[in-house]
Amino acid sequence: MLVVNRKEDLQTPIDDLYILLEHGEPKAARVFPGGRMGQTPETLPTIIRWLKRELS
Numbered sequence: 001m002l003v004v005n006r007k008e009d010l011q012t013p014i015d016d017l018y019i020l021l022e023h024g025e026p027k028a029a030r031v032f033p034g035g036r037m038g039q040t041p042e043t044l045p046t047i048i049r050w051l052k053r054e055l056s
Helices: 014-021 043-055
Strands: 002-006 028-032
Touching (some): 002 014, 002 043, 014 028, 028 043
16 A cells, blocks of 8 residues: 655545555655645656555
8 A cells, every 4th residue: 555645635635645654565655745645746756656566
């Protein structure tokens, strides 16, 4: 499980990320600065790197 969120996201609060991290394996989290999850320059590369590691 990879959880990607923004620190000040109001739609999906950061507290939800902590709940998700308590369950499931494998798991990783990446929190980007700012509000509203939206696309950042690092979002897609972060997801791709994680997928490559998990599928290798």
